[in-house]
Amino acid sequence: MLIEYKLKEQLRDQFHISSFRPGQEEIINDVMAGHDVLAILPTGSGKSLCYQLPASLFKGVTLVVSPLISLMEDQVKQLKAIGFKKAVALNSFMNPREKRHVLQQLEQYKLIYLSPEILQHSDIIRRFKRIAIDLFVIDEAHCISQWGHEFRPDYLRLGDVLKQLNDPPVMALSATATQEVQRDIITSLNRSDVVSHIYPMDRENITFTVKKVDDDRQKQDILLKLLKRYRVPTLIYFSSKQKTEDIAAFLSENLPSHRIAFYHGGMDQLDRIAIQQQFMNDQLDIICCTSAFGMGINKQDIRLVLHYHFPLQMESFLQEIGRAGRDGKSSISLLMYAPGDEALPRSMIHHELPPVEDLRHIFSVLYHLYSHNPKLPPTDEILVLLGINEIQWRFLHYQMEKHGMIKDNRIVFHQEDWRPIIRDIKQIIITRYTLKERKLDDIISWIHEEKCLRDHLYKGFQDNYKPPLYACCSNCGFSFNDWEPEQTQAGQDAFSWETKLKTLFFIGDHSNETK
Amino acid sequence: MLFDYIVISCCSRFREGRSISAIYHLLKGRRSIQTVQDAHIYQLKHFYGIYPGLQKQHFDKQIHKLVEDNRLVLNNDLTAVLTDFGQNWLHKHRGNVTVQYFNGMDYYQKATVFWERLLLLIQTMTNSIKHHFHFIPVIDKPIITSWVRKQYHQLRPHQTVFLNRLYGELHHLLQCFSGMEANIFVDSLTGYHHYGMSSFQIAYHYRLKQIDVPLAKTAMVHRMLFIIGQNEATYPLLANFLRELPHESRITNSASKTKELLEKQYSAEEIAEARHLKLNTIYDHMVEIALYDDCFPLETYVLPDEQAEIMAAARKTSSYKLKDIKQEVSETISYFQIRLVLAVKKISQQGDHVDRI
Numbered sequence: 001m002l003i004e005y006k007l008k009e010q011l012r013d014q015f016h017i018s019s020f021r022p023g024q025e026e027i028i029n030d031v032m033a034g035h036d037v038l039a040i041l042p043t044g045s046g047k048s049l050c051y052q053l054p055a056s057l058f059k060g061v062t063l064v065v066s067p068l069i070s071l072m073e074d075q076v077k078q079l080k081a082i083g084f085k086k087a088v089a090l091n092s093f094m095n096p097r098e099k100r101h102v103l104q105q106l107e108q109y110k111l112i113y114l115s116p117e118i119l120q121h122s123d124i125i126r127r128f129k130r131i132a133i134d135l136f137v138i139d140e141a142h143c144i145s146q147w148g149h150e151f152r153p154d155y156l157r158l159g160d161v162l163k164q165l166n167d168p169p170v171m172a173l174s175a176t177a178t179q180e181v182q183r184d185i186i187t188s189l190n191r192s193d194v195v196s197h198i199y200p201m202d203r204e205n206i207t208f209t210v211k212k213v214d215d216d217r218q219k220q221d222i223l224l225k226l227l228k229r230y231r232v233p234t235l236i237y238f239s240s241k242q243k244t245e246d247i248a249a250f251l252s253e254n255l256p257s258h259r260i261a262f263y264h265g266g267m268d269q270l271d272r273i274a275i276q277q278q279f280m281n282d283q284l285d286i287i288c289c290t291s292a293f294g295m296g297i298n299k300q301d302i303r304l305v306l307h308y309h310f311p312l313q314m315e316s317f318l319q320e321i322g323r324a325g326r327d328g329k330s331s332i333s334l335l336m337y338a339p340g341d342e343a344l345p346r347s348m349i350h351h352e353l354p355p356v357e358d359l360r361h362i363f364s365v366l367y368h369l370y371s372h373n374p375k376l377p378p379t380d381e382i383l384v385l386l387g388i389n390e391i392q393w394r395f396l397h398y399q400m401e402k403h404g405m406i407k408d409n410r411i412v413f414h415q416e417d418w419r420p421i422i423r424d425i426k427q428i429i430i431t432r433y434t435l436k437e438r439k440l441d442d443i444i445s446w447i448h449e450e451k452c453l454r455d456h457l458y459k460g461f462q463d464n465y466k467p468p469l470y471a472c473c474s475n476c477g478f479s480f481n482d483w484e485p486e487q488t489q490a491g492q493d494a495f496s497w498e499t500k501l502k503t504l505f506f507i508g509d510h511s512n513e514t515k
Numbered sequence: 516m517l518f519d520y521i522v523i524s525c526c527s528r529f530r531e532g533r534s535i536s537a538i539y540h541l542l543k544g545r546r547s548i549q550t551v552q553d554a555h556i557y558q559l560k561h562f563y564g565i566y567p568g569l570q571k572q573h574f575d576k577q578i579h580k581l582v583e584d585n586r587l588v589l590n591n592d593l594t595a596v597l598t599d600f601g602q603n604w605l606h607k608h609r610g611n612v613t614v615q616y617f618n619g620m621d622y623y624q625k626a627t628v629f630w631e632r633l634l635l636l637i638q639t640m641t642n643s644i645k646h647h648f649h650f651i652p653v654i655d656k657p658i659i660t661s662w663v664r665k666q667y668h669q670l671r672p673h674q675t676v677f678l679n680r681l682y683g684e685l686h687h688l689l690q691c692f693s694g695m696e697a698n699i700f701v702d703s704l705t706g707y708h709h710y711g712m713s714s715f716q717i718a719y720h721y722r723l724k725q726i727d728v729p730l731a732k733t734a735m736v737h738r739m740l741f742i743i744g745q746n747e748a749t750y751p752l753l754a755n756f757l758r759e760l761p762h763e764s765r766i767t768n769s770a771s772k773t774k775e776l777l778e779k780q781y782s783a784e785e786i787a788e789a790r791h792l793k794l795n796t797i798y799d800h801m802v803e804i805a806l807y808d809d810c811f812p813l814e815t816y817v818l819p820d821e822q823a824e825i826m827a828a829a830r831k832t833s834s835y836k837l838k839d840i841k842q843e844v845s846e847t848i849s850y851f852q853i854r855l856v857l858a859v860k861k862i863s864q865q866g867d868h869v870d871r872i
Contacts (some may be wrong), residue, residue, distance in 0.1 A: 016649070081649045253718060261716060268568070270653065271713035276711045278652060497689065497697040504641065504706040505682035 003032060007053065008380055014056050015293075016082060021046045027197050028053055029136065035168045038141070038185060042201035043175045043322035044298065048075060051137045051171055055111045055348070056084060060132030064113045064426075066139045067152060070265065070272070072113035077273075079111065090119055090376065091451040092104035107131050116143075119161045133168040141172035142315065145184035146435070148177070153398030159188055161162040175317040175322065176201065178461055201318065202465035207483075208453040209334045209474035219308060219336045220247070224254055226334070226480070227286065227401075231258060231488045232303035233279070234286045235293070237320055239344050241266050242482045244288040247308065251286065258285045265292040267497040285488060291316060303485050307335040309445065312345050313439035314460065330470040330485060337447050349436045353429050354392045362386050362396070363422055370411040399425045448473035517727040519579060519586070519596045520614055521562055523605050524588060528557040529762070533591040539574050542566040545625050546767070546856065548806050554620060564623025565733050573726055613696075625757060626736045632706060632756050637681070639667055641706040644674045653705045658761045668838065676754070684750050691742055694720060696735055697725045703732065766803050774799035774808075789834035798851045805858040813859050817852045824848065825856045 007028060011017050020028075027039050027050045041047050055062035066072045068200035072089035079087040086109050088102055106112070118124055143146035143155045162170065164295060172185050172194075186194055213219055227234065238244045241264040248262035261284050263275045278284045280299055288292060291311065307323045311317050317335075325331030354362065364384055369377070376382065384392055402405040403421045405413075442460070449456045451471035458465040495503075502508060523539045533553060540550045545562020554563040573809040578595075581587040586601035592643045597605065634655040640648045652807040670677045699721060705711040712720065714728040723731065740757070747754045766774065783801065787794045813822065821844075828843035840853050865867065 077651050077655070081651050084647070114661070249719070261713070267713075267715075271715065273651060273653065274705075274710050274713040274716075281708050281710060283710060388568055497694065497701040498686065500698075500701045501682065501686060501689070501704075504637070504701070504709065505678050506641070506680050507679065508708075 003029075007032075008476070010053060010057060011318060014082070015049065015053065017049070018221070023197060024049055030195050030197070031169070031171055032057070033172070034169050035159075035499065036189075036191045037173045037197065038194050038219070039197045040174055040177050040182065041199050042081070042203070043319050044326045045199070047139075047173050047175065050173065052079065052084070052111065053137060054135060056179065058134035060134040061106065061109055062074045062111050062135040062137060063128070064111060064137040064139055065119065065131055065155075065158065066113050067116070067118050067143050067155075070269075071139075071405075072115075073269070075113060075196070083405070084111075087113070089113040090118055090124075103127055109495065115153060120154055120157060125161065125164050126166055133165055136162060136165065136168045136170050139173045141174045141185050142181050144188050145177075145181040146185055146432075147180045148315075153394055156188060156398070159190055160188065171503070176318050176461065178315075182279060188332050195282075197484045200462050200465065201212055202454075202458045202462065202464045203322065203325070204469045205328050205330055207330065207332050207468065207471045207473060207478050208321075208445055209332060209478060210453065211334060211336050211474070213336060213338050215338050216286040217514070219338060221249060222309075222336060223247070223251065223306070226304075226306075227251065227255055227258065229480075230304065230483075230485065231285055232485050233299065233301050234306065235302060235310055235320075235323060236286065236288045236306040236413060238288060238290055238310070239311070239348065241290055242306070244290060246419060248286075248288040259283065263287050263289040263293045263342070265290065271439065273292045282488070291320065292321050294320065296361075298326070299323075303329075303331050305333050309344060310335055310337065310341065310443055312348060312436070312443075314443050314457070317443060318457070318461075321451065328469075329485070332480075332483065335447065342444060345440055346437075349433070349440065351389060352391050352395075352436070353432055354388055356395050356426055356429055356433075358387070358420065359429075362388070363418070367413065367418075370413050373399070374410040374412070376406065376409050376411060376457075378399065395429075396425075450475060472494060516608075516695045516724065517611075517730045518724070519581060520608055520611055521565075521583065521606070522578065523586060523597060523601055524614075525557075525559060525765055526561065526819070527605060528559055529553075529594070529753070531590065531592075531594040532597060532628065534556075535589070535595050536550060536577055536593065539569070539571065542569055542574075544619070548803060550781055551806055552858075558802060560620035561617040563619035565619045565737075566618055566730060567623075567627065568729055577726060602825075607708055612693075616734040616741075618741065622737045622740050625740060626733055628659070628760055629756050631656065632662055632738050633753075634711070635659055635663045635704075636756075637842045638705045639663055640670065640674055640678055640681075643667070643671070645680065647707060653699050653711070662759065662761075681752050684753050687785040688739060688742060688750065688753065689740070690737060696731070699728075699731060724781060749834050766807055767798075767800075770803045773797055774804050777801070777804070798854075800856045802851075802854045805855050811859055813855060817848075821845075821848055821852060822856050826860065864871050 007025070011020070022045070023039075023041055024046055027037060027041075031035050031051065039047070039050060041050075050064060052065065062414075064072075064075075066075070069089070069091050072091065076087045076089045088109050088111075090099070090102055090112055092115065094102075100322070103107075103124070138144065138155075142253060143152045144158065162168070164371070170189055170191055172189065174181075174185075182196070186192070211222060213222065223236070236244075236247065238247070244262040244264050248260050249483070251258070252260045261275050261278070263272065263373065267275075275287065276293075276297060279287055280297070283446045288308075302324050305321045307320070309321065321333040324333060350402070369385070377385070379390070382389060386393065388396070397406065403424065405411065405418070405421060446453070446456050452476050454465065454468065471482065521542070522538055522853075525541065528536075529537060537550070537553055540547070541554060541559060541562055542565055544550075544567055551563070554560045564604070578587070581601075582589055582595075585598055586604055587595045588598055589595050619783045633655045635652055638650065638653055642648065654660065689700060692700070699717055702720070703715060714732075715725060717723065718725040718728050739753075743750045743753050743757070773786055776789070777783075781789070783797045784794060786792075787797045790797075801816075805813065819824070824844050825840065825848065827839045830842060832839040837850055837853055841848075841850060844853070
């Protein structure tokens with residue numbers, strides 16, 4: 001009873017939330033009791049609170065492993081905005097002075113976000129060993145699994161990290177994890193007593209539609225027609241940064257009444273925050289974005305999530321459409337497909353794995369390096385020498401380390417070993433290719449489904465799903481003619497700078513005199 | 516337009532004496548002796564450090580365009596010259612008002628601090644007056660947030676008065692600008708439930724090139740700093756944004772260590788030994804210090820007669836190459852002494868190894 005009271009009090013005072021959402025309380029209770037927890041909760045159900053609330057009550061530190069720097073920074077910003085100041089993001093892109101400053105006073109923090117990469121530094125581990133860690137959180141835990149959609153070698157090393165940190169209680173969190181992935185997560189963390197909280201992630205207020213077209217032009221025509229008719233908070237997803245900019249310009253040109261912006265990871269931080277916050281504050285109607293947009297965004301009334309390009313796997317798709325209609329009102333997902341659209345995701349897959357046909361060459365360069373000096377040169381030099389990108393090298397480096405070809409950042413050469421190992425690595429790459437291709441085929445086959453889209457979409461992830469609250473999908477007879485969401489009222493933007501300045505400073509507005 | 520104009524006028528000053536990348540370093544405000552001396556000797560001080568956020572790839576792309584448009588010709592050694600067309604274009608736009616706002620060498624550090632403090636304090640005060648404390652700050656640099664926090668605590672009891680007065684000063688100040696400039700400025704500000712436009716949005720809204728937006732904003736801020744500086748009594752609140760500026764050393768870390776030791780009266784040789792560095796490295800530091808420190812005790816290292824001799828030789832050779840100057844002066848004068856004199860007198864040296872720092 002006391003604990004329950006304490007949790008509620010903290011929820012109100014620190015997080016300004018009046019009650020728990022489904023699932024949160026049960027998960028938090030298990031965490032507070034020191035259990036290892038695996039929690040699969042749909043996007044937008046308040047996953048982060050499940051560790052943030054316990055962290056704010058624990059005496060020691062809670063570590064949160066997070067895959068994206070922008071995501072960590074968003075989280076820390078939001079925590080600071082609500083007055084939770086003892087949070088920090090630790091990553092490899094910090095300047096050394098800041099990093100040193102944080103590392104010198106680790107105990108000062110309640111919540112430390114970090115990348116899996118930074119946990120590979122032995123000096124960092126040494127520092128963490130000296131402080132009390134009450135909880136070790138793995139956010140986006142599907143990254144651990146080779147079946148997960150963002151396979152990251154350093155995630156696989158987290159099991160080791162846990163051992164080095166004297167096995168603190170673990171919490172693994174994800175929004176989308178198939179049963180395969182769940183099993184993988186538990187095995188690789190080596191925690192068999194884990195308490196699982198799996199919540200279904202089907203969204204009963206989202207209607208699924210797929211529109212097949214002949215080419216890009218037709219996609220743009222559909223966008224125009226649809227967005228002319230509906231002025232509602234809208235996200236449009238693309239696989240290419242350039243395309244977000246191009247289509248945003250095209251739409252702005254043709255929809256002068258709508259407020260449109262683009263968003264991608266290549267923009268600087270100030271601009272990214274501006275766009276996110278404008279969208280949150282209803283200053284924008286449409287955002288053309290890459291998958292970089294959305295995590296950490298909690299806008300309740302997104303009505304339309306459009307896919308101009310489709311993602312590499314169902315899991316990403318589910319996460320992206322999951323941002324629609326968090327307020328429970330009728331919302332639509334529309335995916336547009338033109339013949340040949342497969343080419344882009346296929347080439348993206350090829351950028352994520354070392355090319356099998358170049359493997360011989362790559363290893364002969366590595367041997368050459370070894371005979372000069374076994375110590376590995378800096379990463380940027382390696383990339384140039386081997387002619388591969390950073391993601392490919394990360395993969396290769398992990399495999400070489402695992403097979404004993406790299407130790408303590410030095411190349412280890414044994415002639416008799418190298419040949420079979422290279423054959424093994426080649427086989428692993430081929431398996432990964434096959435897996436990724438299969439994931440891609442899954443989503444392509446969903447696009448071409450002629451029966452119920454909802455049924456096909458959810459059946460890989462859970463046994464059952466709730467009946468839809470509104471129309472089901474385009475194959476079950478949905479037509480935009482029947483959809484009449486509440487529209488955003490036309491804004492007036494064309495004020496003089498003097499009026500805008502007055503509004504900003506509340507001049508002539510006497511309702512806000514300080515009390 | 517703004518960017519093109521600046522690049523082309525830099526080229527016309529540099530002629531073939533400097534490569535295109537010298538322009539890049541100048542605009543970024545690179546802290547090297549070479550770049551600072553370039554700014555002085557080619558009279559480009561006003562452009563120094565006006566575009567700290569410039570990315571190399573965008574710079575290169577824009578240069579490429581200028582070459583394609585036939586306004587510039589690139590030589591093999593990556594120097595650039597104006598074509599006749601480029602010359603005419605430059606002439607035609609000579610009266611450009613915005614370009615005249617720039618005063619980079621004096622304002623390049625102040626301008627960013629002023630702008631970021633202003634942005635964040637407006638956001639903080641307008642939210643606070645509405646009792647809304649859960650906003651995401653537009654600026655999160657500790658050096659800015661700590662200043663704003665301090666101001667906030669002092670101003671809190673008088674929020675309404677403060678906002679009214681700050682509005683009054685900004686309104687007055689913005690009268691000195693064109694309607695479009697004032698609009699861009701106001702659209703960039705963030706307040707209560709309202710986030711300012713990003714540079715992309717401003718570019719689109721005002722039909723500007725993206726690359727010009729940061730320049731246009733910086734130009735306005737430089738002009739504002741000038742006006743505020745001239746009329747502190749008219750703009751007491753805005754003038755306050757320029758007090759307690761963060762102390763940013765312009766020299767490299769290693770050089771500043773050397774400076775500390777020099778100030779404790781250690782000799783260059785002793786410092787080299789203590790820091791396990793080569794004597795020449797310490798000399799490099801000293802040249803760097805001399806370049807930025809207006810009180811550098813030049814006499815300690817070079818007698819007045821020797822200084823005069825070096826200056827005379829520099830003028831005579833007019834190439835400012837160290838080797839040429841060395842041949843003109845007495846044998847007892849060292850390269851180090853020549854470099855020190857040139858650094859203090861802000862005269863660029865060409866070639867040789869001065870670009871090391």
